[in-house]
Amino acid sequence: MTHTMHPPIRRRPTNVPPQGTRGVFLALLILSVLIGVSFLIGWLLSGLTAQVLPGAPAYTILIFMLLTLLVLTPLTYRLFPWITNWFYLLPALVFILAFTVLPVVLTVNYAFTNYSGANSGNPDSASRTAATLSADRLTVTLPEQQGQNLAEFLKCAAPTCAGGTIVLYDEEASVPYRQPVRAISGNTVTLAAPVPETVEVANATRINRYEYVGLANFQEIFGKASRALWPVFLWTVVFAFSTIVINAVAGLILGILLYNKRLKGRNVYRTLLFLPWAVPAVISVQMWVALFNQQFGIVNKTLGLLGVAAVPWLGDPLWAKVSILLVNLWLGFPYMMTATISALSTINDDLYEAAEIDGASRWQQITNITLPLLRTSFTPILLSGFAFNFNNFGIIYLLTAGGPAQEGRESTAQSTDILLSWGYNTAFVSSGGQNFALASAIALIIFFLTLAISLVNFRAAGVFEEARK
Amino acid sequence: MTAAPKTPSDLPPGGYVHREPSLLRRALPWLVTAALVIALIVLGQALVQNMQGRQKSFSIYFVERGWVRFLLFLLAASGVLALTSLLGQRIGMARTGRRISYAAVLGDQLTHLFLILVVLVAVYPLLYVLIAAFDPRNSLFAFPDFENPNILYRSGLMPRLDVLSTENFAKLFEGVTIPGWQLLLAGVGGASLATLLLLMLVGRFGRDSVGLQRTRTWALRVVIAALAALVLFMTPAQFTGFSNESKFLLSVRNTLFVSGVTGILAILLSTTAGYAMARLRFPGRFQMLLFFIFIQMFPVFLALVAVYKLLTDLGLGNTFTGLILAYSGGAIAFNTWIFKGYVESLPESLEEAAMVDGATRWQTFVKVVLPLSGGIMVFIFLNQFIGTYAEFILANVLLTGVEQWTVGVMLRSFTTGQFSTKWGVFAAASTLGALPIIALFYGFQNYFVGGTVSGGVKE
Known part of the structure; x- marks a missing residue:
């Protein structure tokens, strides 16, 4: 079959995405227009609904926005067929934008205002x-x-x-x-x-409006830094660092002991030692509050049998720090133990055999084979553990609630408060006076610290290389 | 993961050359150890100084120099073990006729002693709370029985076993009305669960056949369906008690609901994204991956104030919808990363075959990749479920009404009550609240054990 006449040339939308940086920006532009238009239409429609039905809830905007997205997405596909690749990411992107990125943007915004319980933007x-x-x-x-x-x-x-x-x-x-x-x-x-x-x-x-106050919140934070920021920051770092070191050491010892294939009943030990990991932390941490009680707690009763006077576990600034580390050890060692065992099982047994033939002792085998090989799989675990504990609000709040009180500190930043719980106290506890703006400023500081930690993390764990693959 | 290169091409030109590590590098471990030891000594001294002059409490049974006795006990135990090891080594050598190292046998015995002590310290607190749950006298905060001849009772280390009752549990169910169909559902679910456990035992110890496996799958489905129906159709109106603790079952139901929906949402939102990241090559993919990884480092509760304001402005303040939406934002990035790692481990040839046969990308994803990723989806669901179950801070801020509370918030209200702390009720509620998660954890142990290292590396 031969064509004598060419069909009229029509610019058909192509399936091939534009390459390079231009392609990225074009795709992002199209997606942001798509989401932005959906948001605008959702906002308009929910405004209309509120006019017609005065009792309509505010979240109708979410529903309308989703519906608009559902309509607009196929239309966008018609115009730019190559954008389909991005549609796989769209659901995740929309949720991340709405409930992670938007709150972050709002936080940055609030950090420069005087938004608080008294200036809330609501009718007084x-x-x-x-x-x-x-x-x-x-x-x-x-x-x-x-x-x-x-x-x-x-x-x-x-x-x-x-x-x-x-x-x-x-x-x-x-x-x-x-x-x-x-x-x-x-x-x-x-x-x-x-x-x-x-x-x-x-x-x-009247309306208690809030207004922009520039850097006043940061001035307040750094003006009182010796009463809140510095000691809290120091304890946050010390806590995150030492808890991960202690847990790793305990996990390593137990893991190496339990990996011994000769040991009878090691599965029984493993199963039992899992238990602290299996109980939800939100429950077990509160349980430890009772067990650490100075007069009646089981811990002090046991120490009494050993001839140790009643320790003020949660009632003394120094001991409270120790008890937080101990409880976090109890919560975290099973994970480290399991990680050690799984990492050990990836080490080839031939290495040990070769070492044995060369006359290496058990101790030399551990220090020259086991530990160096464990380092590759342990580095990312330790680093992400540090990042996690840096913001480990749950254990602090549930065990000590930041207390006990310490002289010379702000009432929102007591002896065991970490940065995050300091921010929480500022915003949501009566002693902080619902100072949302100040809490947002604190959150902004935590953002930057977390960012720095994660950059170090990724560099060390080789995430950039893996993502580029 | 192992550092050892596998092919000769990975080797540097000229092969491996052994270099003696520098002096600093060799000294580093010892320096770190020394620093740690010094830090520990300083801390120990500070603690000892802190304890100077502290009175012993009148509510605690005190044994002067008890630690000396404990050390003596350990020494005696080690001595006995040394003897039994010697015996065991001799018997073993005589029976097998091979040389057995005495040090190895003794080492194993001492390891057992050490592990038993560790297990005691790690598990006894849980056991103690479990028994306290059955003790109506608020026994987490009781005086020990100083007159009792048994030292375990005299010191209060052992709760009294003769007064046990289910009084604390009864308080949790006060005024709860359960209609017949819910009882029936619970019965059906419980029966299937029992069947499931029985079948698992049979499967472990006896022969595992296809029929057995099929029955197991069905039993699991019935359990899940019954539980889902119970969770979905239980209403606050069934809880007529006035106290907080009578609404505990409702809080369990709330937590299961929120965690379940968040888990499903996590699967829905992260699978497509993870697949695209793993398989599709388009400009912007690398940037998006980096964006997802960075987002994952920022837990939602960092922006707590903004989330609170956003959700209350949307009218979702004291609702599960608001809480679930807030959780879902934080659930996506990590799970996408996990799913991406899984898809990359699948052979690409399957998908290529499907595409050659004319399937589109989407069909390949739905009909080839998804059916193969059941395991990882279960892992994502369970991980998210358990994580959400134990979440406290967002739930505490967003949920203001008793009828919306989750387990963690409810438990907190028992122990920080204004007029009384109800430790007995707390212990009972903890037991009930922790059971579902413990069961899930042990039921799907392999997922978590396998997931730790791979997840840790991928994180």
Whole structure:
């Protein structure tokens, strides 16, 4: 069959992705436009839903966004067929962007504001006062505030309150209604638009907005560094380092002992020694609080039999640190033991035989064959263990809650607090006064430290080389 | 993983040349050891100084110089072992006619002694809490019986076995109404579980046939289905008790639900991504891999404030949906990495054969790769499930209502209660709450044992 006429040349979308850096950027651009447009449409639709159904929950935006993505994805495929490779990553990417990257971006944002329990961006229900709405539904009159003029009461940025917001409530103060303000004069607020007929107005209050304060949070952290940042940072590093060393040494000893093939019943020992690993840490750590009690704990009862006076395990700054290390040893040694056993089983027995023929003693075999070969598989385990324990909030919070108190420290950064629990206390414990912005600034510091640790980690574990394959 | 090169081409030109390590390098282990020993001595001195002048507690039975007796006991035990080893070595040599080293036999015996002590120290706390769960007298915090002639009771080391009852457990079930169909489901699930365990025993000790395996698979399916139905259809309205502890079963159900959904979500989100990373070659793949690895280093709770604000603004503050979404963000990167490593270990020829036969990439993934990756998906699910079960910080911040609490948060409320700490109830609840995870762990032991090193290297 021969063609006498060529079909008309049409630019068909190709299946071959554009190569090189250009390809990466193009793909990222297309994907971000896709996700961004879905977000915008979801936002618009959920806004519309909220107008139609006032009680609609805020998470409708997620649903609409997902639906839009489902519609837009095939369309994108029609335009750029080569993007299919990226569609395999899309579900994971969307979730990571929404629930990991977005929170990180928000954290960075909050770190430069004064966002806190008092400046939360929500209506201030404590300073609610009576309000009367005029007949044309355009002005609201508030009673005289003691010692404050209206602009101060509403916490406006401008003296005329233009562009500010007032919050209106009905008699029961159940549903807040936010209304932009055009101007104020005396005790009367002129609204930018009339209040809808459906909203009854009986009360009004202000919004506790938060604003950008520059580096004030970091100034606060570094200004009080000797009372919080430095000691907490030091303990975090000491804790993460020594706990991983102790666990590794214990795991190595037990693993080497249990790998001995002559030893009878070694599977029984292994099964029993797994147990601390099998119990969820969230339960066993709380159990240790009871066992470490100074007056009644089983640990001190045992030590009493050995003639040791009652140790204040959780009641003394130094001993509390020791007990955290001990509990983490109890939690972590089975993992290290198992890792040792699996790593040992990959070592070729011929090496030992050869060494034996050459006349090496058992000790020489351990130091010259076992340990060097274990190092390759142990380095990444130790490094990731360090990174994990650097942010091991669970054991600190559940065992000591950062305590016991120590003189000369901030109330949120006590003797066993690590960086992460210090941030947690600042934001969510009453002594921290719900200072979310300060907690975000602390989190930002932890981000950078974690980043540094992980860079070292990856370099040592050869992750970059493996990923490039 | 082993450093030894396998092919001659890996060798440097000229083969291996042995170089004597430098002096510093040889001295390094000893320097590190010395530094550690010095640190330990300093710490020990600080602790001893800390203990100076501390009174012994009136609530603790005290034996003056008890540690001397303990050392004597160890010495005596070692002596006895030395004798029995000698005996064993002689008998063994006479029976087999081969030379047996005395040092090796004694070493093994001493290893046994050491391991038994380690097991005692590691496992006894759990046993103690287990017995305390059956002791109605809040025995984790009880005075020992100073008059008792038995030293184990006198020191309080051994809980009283004669007063055991299920009172603490009864408190956990106070006011719980369970309709008949749930009882039936629980019965069916329990029966299948028993069958499953029995079949596993039979499989281990007797002959393993195809029929047995099929029955086992079905029993496992029934157990999972019954459990899923129970978890899904249990409602807070069934828990009519007023105290926190009467809602414990609800918190177990909540935790199972949240962990299960997170585990499934982890599989759904990470398999496609992991496959693409392993098999597809496109510009941007390397950058995405790096991005995923970096993300994995940042646990979600670092951005706790932002997650809290985000989810409350979305109206998902005190809901499981919010919690699951927050967990899923953190679950993806690690599991993608694991799945990528697994797919790379599969032979590529299978997929190529399918593609030659006209299958598209997606069909290859769904029909060839997924059916082969059942094991790794079970591992991803279990790992995520267990990790989520033991998660505390996000659950503690996000879940504010008692009826939404997870096990960890619920247990915390027993021990930090404002007016009383309920250690008996705590012990009972810990026992019940830890059981599912212990069972999973031992049931699927091989997955975890195999996963440690490979996972550690891949991390």
